[in-house]
Amino acid sequence: MYDxxxxxxxxxxxxxxxxxxxxxxHKFRVLTEENEYCWRKARDIDSSDSIVLKRxxxxxxxxxxxxxxxxxxxxxxxxxxxxRLPERMSPExxxxxxxxxxxxxxxxxxxVELAVDAEYPETAxxxxxxxxxxxxxxxxxxxxxxxxxxxxxxxxxxxFFEDNGWEKSSRTACIPDEFxxxxxxxxxxxxxxxxxxxxxxxxxVELATTSETLAKQVQTVLLSLNIVFKRDEKPLPSYHDRxxxxxxxxxxxxxxxxxxxxxxxxxxxxxxxxxxxxxxLKESSYRKDKYPPSVVDAVRETExxxxxCDRSIKNKVNDAKRRSGLTYNLLQTVEEHTEEPxxxxxxxxxxxxVDTVESVDGGVAYTKDISVPSNNTYVANGFVxxxxxxxxxxxxxxxxxxxxxxxxxNVSDDVQGDEMLVEFDDYFLRVLEENDIDVGAVKQEAxxxxxxxxxxxxxxxxxxPDAVGELFVTTGDLSxxxxxxxxxxxxxxxxxxxxxxxxxxNSSTLEDAKEVFEYIYNHGGKGVTYYRDGxxxxxxxxxxxxxxxxxxxxxxxxxxxxxxxxxxIEGFLEHETVRDHLDQELESVLGGEREDRYAEKKPRxxxxxxxxxxxxTGYGKLYVTINEDPTTGEPFELFAxxxxxxxxxxxxxxxxxxxxxxxxxxxxxxYEIVDKLQGIRSPKVAWDKGEQINSIPDAFGTALRRYLxxxxxKTYPDQATLEETAGDNEREHDAPDASLDEPTGPxxxxxxxxxxxxxxxxxxQSIIDAGESPECPECGALSLYYxxxxxxxxxxGWSEC
Numbered sequence: 001m002y003d004x005x006x007x008x009x010x011x012x013x014x015x016x017x018x019x020x021x022x023x024x025x026h027k028f029r030v031l032t033e034e035n036e037y038c039w040r041k042a043r044d045i046d047s048s049d050s051i052v053l054k055r056x057x058x059x060x061x062x063x064x065x066x067x068x069x070x071x072x073x074x075x076x077x078x079x080x081x082x083x084r085l086p087e088r089m090s091p092e093x094x095x096x097x098x099x100x101x102x103x104x105x106x107x108x109x110x111x112v113e114l115a116v117d118a119e120y121p122e123t124a125x126x127x128x129x130x131x132x133x134x135x136x137x138x139x140x141x142x143x144x145x146x147x148x149x150x151x152x153x154x155x156x157x158x159x160f161f162e163d164n165g166w167e168k169s170s171r172t173a174c175i176p177d178e179f180x181x182x183x184x185x186x187x188x189x190x191x192x193x194x195x196x197x198x199x200x201x202x203x204x205v206e207l208a209t210t211s212e213t214l215a216k217q218v219q220t221v222l223l224s225l226n227i228v229f230k231r232d233e234k235p236l237p238s239y240h241d242r243x244x245x246x247x248x249x250x251x252x253x254x255x256x257x258x259x260x261x262x263x264x265x266x267x268x269x270x271x272x273x274x275x276x277x278x279x280x281l282k283e284s285s286y287r288k289d290k291y292p293p294s295v296v297d298a299v300r301e302t303e304x305x306x307x308x309c310d311r312s313i314k315n316k317v318n319d320a321k322r323r324s325g326l327t328y329n330l331l332q333t334v335e336e337h338t339e340e341p342x343x344x345x346x347x348x349x350x351x352x353x354v355d356t357v358e359s360v361d362g363g364v365a366y367t368k369d370i371s372v373p374s375n376n377t378y379v380a381n382g383f384v385x386x387x388x389x390x391x392x393x394x395x396x397x398x399x400x401x402x403x404x405x406x407x408x409x410n411v412s413d414d415v416q417g418d419e420m421l422v423e424f425d426d427y428f429l430r431v432l433e434e435n436d437i438d439v440g441a442v443k444q445e446a447x448x449x450x451x452x453x454x455x456x457x458x459x460x461x462x463x464x465p466d467a468v469g470e471l472f473v474t475t476g477d478l479s480x481x482x483x484x485x486x487x488x489x490x491x492x493x494x495x496x497x498x499x500x501x502x503x504x505x506n507s508s509t510l511e512d513a514k515e516v517f518e519y520i521y522n523h524g525g526k527g528v529t530y531y532r533d534g535x536x537x538x539x540x541x542x543x544x545x546x547x548x549x550x551x552x553x554x555x556x557x558x559x560x561x562x563x564x565x566x567x568x569i570e571g572f573l574e575h576e577t578v579r580d581h582l583d584q585e586l587e588s589v590l591g592g593e594r595e596d597r598y599a600e601k602k603p604r605x606x607x608x609x610x611x612x613x614x615x616x617t618g619y620g621k622l623y624v625t626i627n628e629d630p631t632t633g634e635p636f637e638l639f640a641x642x643x644x645x646x647x648x649x650x651x652x653x654x655x656x657x658x659x660x661x662x663x664x665x666x667x668x669x670x671y672e673i674v675d676k677l678q679g680i681r682s683p684k685v686a687w688d689k690g691e692q693i694n695s696i697p698d699a700f701g702t703a704l705r706r707y708l709x710x711x712x713x714k715t716y717p718d719q720a721t722l723e724e725t726a727g728d729n730e731r732e733h734d735a736p737d738a739s740l741d742e743p744t745g746p747x748x749x750x751x752x753x754x755x756x757x758x759x760x761x762x763x764x765q766s767i768i769d770a771g772e773s774p775e776c777p778e779c780g781a782l783s784l785y786y787x788x789x790x791x792x793x794x795x796x797g798w799s800e801c
Contacts, residue, residue, distance in 0.1 A: 009365045010042040014355035015287075016258065017219065017231030018053060021365055028052070031354055035294035037345025045360055050292045053353040056226035060184040064089040067178075068163040071156055083153065084136040085160050089178050091189035093134045095273065096152070097166065098193025099127065101173050101214070106161055110140070111153035114197075117146070122274040123196060124148045173211040175221065187221065188270050194218070196273040205263045207255040215253035227265050228258040228289060228353055258289055261329065289328035291354050293675075295344060296321035299331070304338035313337065322678040322701075401486075402428075403503075404474045405458045406446040428458075428472060435468060480504040480516045480530075488523035497526035506533045599666040602629075608636060611707065611714055615699045618684025619649050620777035622696060624657075624703040635670050635707065637661040640700065649775050653696055660700060670708055677701030683772045767791065 012028070013019040022028075024043035029052040031037060037052070045051065069085045086093055096112070104114040112131075116124040124141065131139040131152035142149040153160075161167060166176055179190045199207040209215055212233075219231045233251045257263035299305065299317055309317075313333060320326040331350055335341055341348040405428040424443065432439050442463045449455040457476065458469040478486075483502040491498045502516055513530050520528045559569065566572040573579070610627035620642055629636040640657040642650050663673060682695035693699050706712050763785040764774040774784050776793040784791050791800040 007364065009363055010045070011361045011363055012042065012045060012051065012357060013359045013361075014051060014053075015358045016228070016355055018223075018355060019216065021363070031292055031294060031344065033292075033294050035297050035344065037347060042360070045357060047357050047359055049357045050354050051357050053223060053355055055223060055228070055351050055353050058184055058187070058221070058224035062183055064186060065178045065182055069160070071159045071163055074159070075156055080137050080154070082136040083156060085156070086134055089182060089186055090134070091186055092130050094179065094182075094186045094189035095193040096127065096130050096134060097176065097179075098190040098195075099197045099273070100161075100166070100193075101168065101175070101190075102194045102197025102199075102209070104197070106158045106167055107151065108155060108158055110151040111155065111157040112151070112161060114150045114152070115144075115147045116150060118143075118148060120274060121148070124150055126273050127152075171210050173209065173214045175214065175217045179221075184225070188225070191218070191221070191270050192273060195270070196275060199272070199275075201267070201272065201275055204260075205257045205266050208252050210252060212253050215255055219255055222255075222266070223353065225269070227269070228262050229255045229266075230258050230287075231255050258287065261289065289353075290325040291328070291331065291349065293321050293323070293325050295326055295342075295349060295354075298344045298349065299326065299334055299342050302334065302338050302342050303340050305334065308337045308339075309334060310337075322675065324679075401473050401475050401478060404476065405472055406443075406450065406455070425472070431468060431471065432464070435465075437465070437468065438463065475503045476505070476533075478503075480508060480512055481519055484516050484519045484523075484525070484528065487528065488520060488525050491524050491526065501529045501531050504530065504532045508532050601662060602636070602665045602667075604637070604665070605630060611712055613703045613706065613712055615693060615703055616686045616688040617693050617696055617699045618682065618686045618777075619696060619773055619775070622653065622699050622703075624700065626704065626707050635664050635704065637664055638700070638704070649696070649773050656697060656700060660704075670704060674701045674705045674708065678705065 007023055009021045010024055011019060011021045022042045024041065026042045027039040028042065028045065029037060030040045030045070031050040031052060066088055067086060069087055072085055075083060099114055100112055104112060107113050114127055116127065127150050128139045131137070135153045135157060137153055139150050139152045142151070168174070175190070179187050195207055198209055199205065207218065215231055219229050222229050232254050234254060235251050257266060296317055316330055317326070317334070320330065331342060335350065341350065343349060402425050405425050406423070429439055432442060442461060445461055445463050446455060449460065457474060458464055458472050461469070480502050483500065487498060487500045504512060516530060517528065562569060562572045566575060608627040608630065610625050612623055612625040615622045615624060623641045625639045626635050627637050628634060638657050638660045640653050642653050660673060664670060677697045678701035680695050680697040686693045691702060693702060767774045767784060776784055776798055784793055786792070787799070792798070
């Protein structure tokens with residue numbers, strides 16, 4: 001682990017309110033549109049990406065933690081002799097602590113004071129019982145305007161809470177560390193007390209708090225218990241805290257079950273102290289627990305899917321692919337029928353919560369660099385992650401030695417210049433101050449040496465006494481093998497993989513790296529990162545002001561440097577990395593001179609067989625003819641007709657059909673075409689063979705999907721031309737079109753006719769503005785107008801009502 005100081009970070013927030021801050025190169029697991037479960041750097045994550053969080057990741061330590069009971073020494077003979085201070089955490093104390101964090105405070109005389117809503121006297125009674133069970137004393141009560149104040153233990157319990165670090169205000173409230181490293185039973189007990197104090201259960205489960213930290217922690221802990229809650233932020237009500245200044249005001253952070261299923265899971269597995277869990281939950285709240293449509297391919301590949309899942313399940317899965325995604329409930333149904341887990345990238349899908357990124361914001365935070373092997377992951381704030389997470393507070397760097405007492409820190413893409421900041425080790429500066437050493441003089445000397453590339457660590461600083469300098473062992477003081485020894489020593493007592501960066505000098509060789517890798521392997525290490533100083537064009541941490549190897553060199557110096565590293569110019573040019581780079585440069589130079597190449601359209605045979613389908617749409621009947629390739633049996637081209645000549649709908653339909661035909665003849669996967677077309681919506685829908693047809697593009701997708709899934713008869717009767725197909729539609733409406741031969745109504749004078757035309761045109765424009773077609777679905781004429789609120793055709797008399 002490395003101390004990176006303050007660094008640029010990206011804060012990722014999801015639709016359900018989960019958030020995490022990380023350095024731009026930090027990696028997170030995402031699900032792509034191609035269903036790839038892969039790493040993506042924070043800098044490359046955009047809003048609407050599907051990011052992966054881990055369900056049920058709670059690690060049950062199986063035991064309760066020890067508590068600070070030093071206050072026992074202050075209990076004198078005048079104190080209640082029954083008073084006891086517990087040495088270890090327990091579920092009963094956890095419930096009290098949860099309620100205290102939600103709606104309690106410390107009183108120097110009365111002890112812990114818990115405010116209980118007057119409507120819940122049974123809750124007050126239960127808290128009194130718990131106080132007597134944990135502390136051995138009987139609590140006192142005092143009735144207030146809207147609550148009952150339960151006071152437990154007196155001054156010694158107050159000090160006991162303070163000694164264990166549990167003092168708080170409403171805005172600084174958080175989950176005590178004891179519950180983040182405790183048994184699952186104790187953590188659930190804490191949440192039960194917290195929700196009893198600040199939670200509600202009326203149609204849905206909610207928690208409200210003014211502490212953002214507490215809201216984030218509770219949401220993350222619930223996810224680790226496989227319960228998904230959504231977090232959002234609301235301003236304080238106008239009547240709240242009217243006497244406070246704007247600076248003192250803070251929003252309310254709400255947590256709510258993602259949906260009814262998650263609410264029920266909370267009530268069944270955590271619940272409240274006394275508030276009834278027998279409530280009528282709302283059918284839905286906020287959103288469904290869904291995976292993106294891309295996971296459907298993984299569902300279909302699950303062993304036993306086609307054999308054990310009935311048609312109704314398969315239809316739902318197919319619909320999930322075409323629509324908005326696969327629900328968690330449907331996933332569980334598939335796994336119940338197949339008795340096999342659905343996996344993505346080797347991970348069980350049901351163990352993952354896939355959320356949509358809402359925003360990615362830049363900022364600065366204090367960071368630590370955690371070195372993790374590429375095949376290892378961990379969970380941070382619920383996110384499946386790898387590498388450098390943002391950590392608040394200047395904490396220890398673990399088993400790593402410090403990089404140096406002073407170094408340059410790159411904070412942007414600038415390699416050298418204004419963005420190169422000199423950082424000093426915090427502990428080093430504090431030691432200087434404690435020993436009355438001139439900190440300013442030490443800083444000045446170090447900066448001058450670094451600017452001239454002469455800095456050789458603390459040993460080269462004349463302003464620092466040897467007695468102080470010898471205290472600071474830095475990365476450069478250890479050999480690569482000694483770095484490896486530090487890691488393997490720590491690994492002995494840890495089951496999970498520990499990885500640290502072996503910082504080798506610039507002069508290290510391939511044999512040195514080989515020796516370290518073998519040492520790590522032979523001494524029980526599970527992963528390692530090996531870095532040779534100066535091998536990156538921009539190094540994050542360095543003591544050299546010249547942080548680019550060749551940037552400021554003249555030609556002779558460059559040649560000399562190349563010959564020292566590669567032996568000769570020829571060796572440099574023959575190096576694999578150099579050749580790859582030159583090939584890329586050559587490709588970019590010559591790329592503009594080559595003609596763009598596109599897929600070639602297959603030639604059309606003289607004779608094709610096809611099938612025509614009739615599909616009802618909101619804009620009339622659509623006739624879709626699909627011809628197939630006689631050699632492969634695959635769809636070759638597609639024609640369509642609405643039965644009307646001219647007009648908006650027919651021209652749009654014809655254009656889309658020709659585009660689909662070009663795609664099919666150019667080798668585009670027809671299933672990909674189906675996925676892109678199905679689900680497109682329009683203002684008017686219809687039903688065809690039990691399926692909702694949302695638009696004409698949706699009808700095209702449905703027709704092609706039915707053809708591919710063999711849901712249509714392919715006996716190939718005599719071919720019908722498009723004109724004959726259209727003729728069938730005309731025969732279907734064999735009544736003569738009165739609009740062609742007869743006037744639509746009695747003639748009027750010119751003024752009346754002009755007014756009528758103007759009214760129709762106005763109605764047509766309003767129909768277009770509403771996003772609908774002004775074309776009559778019966779006769780195709782552009783003569784729709786509103787009659788008593790219903791669209792009516794002036795030509796044929798068709799009425800929407």
